[in-house]
Amino acid sequence: MKFRKLTGTHAGRIVLAAVPVAVVSTVLMAGVANGAVPVSFAVSGSQFQISASQLDGTGFSQYAGVAPDTAGKNHQVAIANIASANLSDLCQSVVTDTPMGKVGLLITAGGNGKPASATDLQIGMTDLKGDADFGNIRIGVDASTVNTAHKGGAGDFAQDADTVKIKNLQQTAWSTQASVFTLTGMHVQLTDGAKGCF
Template sequence: MNFKSIVNSRGGRIAMVAVPVGIVAAVMVGGVAQGAVPVSFSISGTSFTMGGSELDGTSFSQYGGVAKLQDGKEQPVAIANIGSATISNLCQAVVQDTPLGKVGLVITAGEGGDPVTAKDLQIGMTDLKGDAVFSNIRIGADASTVVTNAKGSAGDFAQDSQGITLKNFSQVAYSTTAGTLALPGMHLKITTDGSGCPAGK
């Protein structure tokens, strides 16, 4: 499913409306949020990339929101919640400018058949690509009634499903939180050439 996103403001509210133009689910739907903050801390304002070969999750929801930066500015995001998830071949990377040039911080985990596991996962993202399948999906649900523990504001547009599978996915995010996050085989490295995750991750 390909989606066309329309972003506008209405009375100080951020609106992100997704219009389906296909028949195969692929990208999440955003919504309208009244100052909804996806995390309980001020974010740095630096985006990072995260991807993997497969994510299998139960209890999924998504709606629009605004994340507050440390300097007081606001970043519109799509807030995705997953009750529990396994992620194969996870790669997460951030690249920043430093006095030594561009430096990357890359974390990999969940390779060799032992996936990353997470509970109460919440991601504030601005971009997502991959092949998606939803089970028992509801598009246009009220954000205050979604199936996940985390919920949006009453009257705001949301989608939810009992299950979600993402394959060969990549995303750009500003924040990630989880109740628990297990990273088997974790490898953290600094790249002095400013490179991030390999292509396809």
């Protein structure tokens, strides 16, 4: 069975990138219930959007996790690790409620044929859409044995791949971190909250 190209229904929505939704829901909830690996910092009270016309990465893994906030609440996430990634036409947006109303922050980078890049990228996400190609993917591997530096808990469900390419990426996340993140042509702007990445 080949898993090289995965384009699902509902505009290419992929949850855990490859596995059927019913199975993913079961394994994710089981992983969280068993105390799955947490994101390494306390997150804010707002999720944010990330989009890119294309992501090209090497050294990919994904498994269940939690993103704790400062109030002590754990948010269920799928943790995705990419050892090295290039992101074309990168966008990140978040909207916050303030005493003056909604305020948005919009960051763009990686345009004009000069992609943004990240090393040791880790994302704690709740939703992902796109058209994906994986090289040498393994689905159902033990999370403690994935082929990336960051690993999940022993006995937890995971998947990994040597390479990953996602076109028209749209992602909702609680957290993003990287050892190095290079934003070529970065533009940061405040908005009225009506404009997001998608």
